[in-house]
Amino acid sequence: MMLRIMSVEFLKLRRKLVWLLVLLGPLGVVALQAVNFGLRYDYLTKQYADDLWGGLIDNVSMLMLPTLFIGLTILASMTAGIDHQMNTWKQTLALPVNRASIFAGKFAVTAILLLCSSTLLVPFTLLLGFLLDFGFEELPLADLAMTVYYPFLAIMPFIALQVWLSVAMHNQALPLTVGIIGMIAGMFASQFPDWMPWKWPSLINDRDMPLYSVGAGLTLGLIVMLLGMCQFVRKDVR
C-alpha cells in the first residue's frame, strides 16, 4: 500500500517545479561557495592549508543548514499544496486507503525529496573541490557523507512538523512563516542549549557526539510524525 501511495505522490509531482527546486538548493549552496573561494582563493587556501577539503566542507555545511530548513518548508508546502489546490483530499480519502498511510506518504515524499537534494550536494561539492584544484588523493567521502546525511537525519522533527502544518492547513501562510522562523532560529542555534531541536542539525553538543544530535532528531521526528498522523486520521475532511 505504502509503495502505491508513494508512486501516486510522485505521479502528482509531474510537471511541477519540485524537481527543479531539489536541484537548485544544493546548486545554490555550492555556487555561493564557488564565489567565496573564487574571490578569496589565496586567503582561504592559506587558512585551510593543512586540510583544504575539510575547509571547503565546513563552509558548504554552514550554508547547507539554513538551506535545509527553508528547503524542507517549501517542499512540505508544495507536496501538501497539490492536494489543497483543488481540494483533492476528499477524493483521495473516499478511496479505500488508510488515512495514516496517506499522511505517512506525504511525510515520506517530502523526506525523500529533501534527501535527493542533500545527496546532490556530495557530487557538487566534489566537483567544486576539483575545480579549486584540491587534489584527488584523499577524497573526503566519509567526511562529506557525514556532513550531508547527519543533519538530514537530525532535522526530522522539522520535516514532520512542516508536513503536519502544511497538510492540516489550506492556507500555507502560517506553515511558511513557521518554517522561516525555524530557519532563522537555526542560524543562531550554536548558542542554544543542547535540548533545543533547532541546534540538532548543526550536530553541535556538549559531549561532542554528533550521533547524539542525530538520535535525538530521529526520535523527536518520529514522535511529531505520529502526532500529526493521529490528528490527520481523526479530522473531518471538507
Add this chain to the structure above:
Amino acid sequence: MTTNKETILETSGLTKKLGGKPVVKDVNLRIGRGDIYGFLGPNGAGKTTTIRMLLGLAKPTRGSIRIFGKDISKDRLAILRSVGSLVEYPSYYGHLNAIENLEAVRRLLTVPKNRIDEVLSVVRLTKDAKRPVKGYSLGMKQRLGIATALLGNPELLVLDEPTNGLDPAGILEIRELIKSLPKSHGVTILISSHLLSEIEQMATRVGIIAKGSLIYEDRIEKLRERSQGHIHLGVSEPEEAWKLLSASGVKASLVEGKLTVAEKNNAAIAAIVARLVGERHQVYRVEEEKVSLESIFLDMTGVEGSL
C-alpha cells in the same frame, strides 16, 4: 416492490453538529439495490454534510451508517472499495491530464489499466484525455469527476450535485448517462440536487431534506400523485351545484365561490357534468389545475424560491 429489495444503504438517527448547531438531524435513509435515489433539499439543507458522513469523510456526532450491510465506522475500507463518489465539485489535479488524473486514483483502487480507457469513453473524454485538466470546461471536469467515480466498478455511486453549473445540454447529457448506469452496470445511485426538476426524470425514489431533517422519503410515483391536479367547475350557481353534488355522494368543495371536485378520471367527470346539466345548471368551464412538483417541494421545504 421497493420494500423487498435488498438494502444497500441505511442510516439510523444520523446526526451531525457543526460549530455547536446540528446541521443534520436524526436522518434515516434507506436505499435499495438498483435505486436511483434522489436526495433533495434546498441550499444549506445538509445534503453535502450527510454525504460526507456516508463516505467516511466526516464522523457522525450520533447515529449509524450501514452500507452493504457493514458498519462504516468499522469496515470503512471494505465499503469504500465498492463506492464511487463525486462530492460537491469535481476534484482534479489541474496540471495533469485526464489519463494521469485517473491513473492517480487507479493505483489506489488497484483496478486494471484498461478501466481508464473504458471510463473515459463512457463520459466521452477520450479525445481530450491528453490535455491538462485545468484547460477543461466545467462540463468536462464534471464528466471527468464521474469517470473517476466509475473507475473502481462501484456498486454504489454517490454523486453530490453532479450537474451543478452545467448548461441544459450538459445536464441532459449527465442525466442520460446516469439513467443508463443501473441498467447497464447494476449500479445503485445516490444523487443529490437542490432542484426537483433535475432529479424527477431519473430518480426512482426521493428523499427530501430540509434544515437538516429528512421530511419525506418514498417512491417518486408517490410524489407525482400529489402533483395531480384538481378539476374546477365554472357553473352558474356554485352553491346550489355544490349541494347537489354533495347530496349525490360526490366529493366536492366550495371555496370562495370556486367549485372543485376530487374526482379525476374522465368517466366520473363526464357523469358529474351530465348530472349538473340535467339539473339545469349552466356549466361554463371544466378546468384542471396542476400543482407542479416544484411547488410541492417548495411547500414541504418551506423555502421561498430555490436558487
